[in-house]
Amino acid sequence: QVHLVESGGGSVQTGGSLRLSCAASGRTFSPKAMAWFRQAPGKEREMVSTLVWRGSRTTVATAESVEGRFTISSDNTKTKVYLQMNSLKPEDTAVYYCAAKLGPILANNFHSASFYDTWGQGTQVTASS
Numbered sequence: 124q125v126h127l128v129e130s131g132g133g134s135v136q137t138g139g140s141l142r143l144s145c146a147a148s149g150r151t152f153s154p155k156a157m158a159w160f161r162q163a164p165g166k167e168r169e170m171v172s173t174l175v176w177r178g179s180r181t182t183v184a185t186a187e188s189v190e191g192r193f194t195i196s197s198d199n200t201k202t203k204v205y206l207q208m209n210s211l212k213p214e215d216t217a218v219y220y221c222a223a224k225l226g227p228i229l230a231n232n233f234h235s236a237s238f239y240d241t242w243g244q245g246t247q248v249t250a251s252s
Contacts (some may be wrong), residue, residue, distance in 0.1 A: 132246030
């Protein structure tokens with residue numbers, strides 16, 4: 124069984140920065156993709172950013188709402204993924220979830236939560252003025 128554990132959430136003022144971390148533990152972990160999603164109260168879970176690995180090629184996708192402010196990265200082992208969040212806005216307030224795709228990639232719907240098969244418990248991020 125694989126577990127994903129997020130850390131780094133918290134409360135900041137508008138314009139502040141936070142760095143989220145996600146660490147995988149458990150059995151041999153070889154993800155096809157790892158992503159950050161977020162869910163605000165009363166809203167659907169949405170993709171923030173994702174890394175998709177196919178052979179030697181890495182695809183990075185980032186939501187337009189955070190483009191230029193948030194950056195996803197991973198370590199060389201792909202067991203840790205990070206989300207650097209700068210210039211935070213009140214509308215970024217949400218629970219942020221780490222997700223991984225461990226099974227085979229059958230479709231390119233990596234913007235969708237259904238693409239991922241393993242999830243962390245989430246960490247709260249609050250940006251207020």
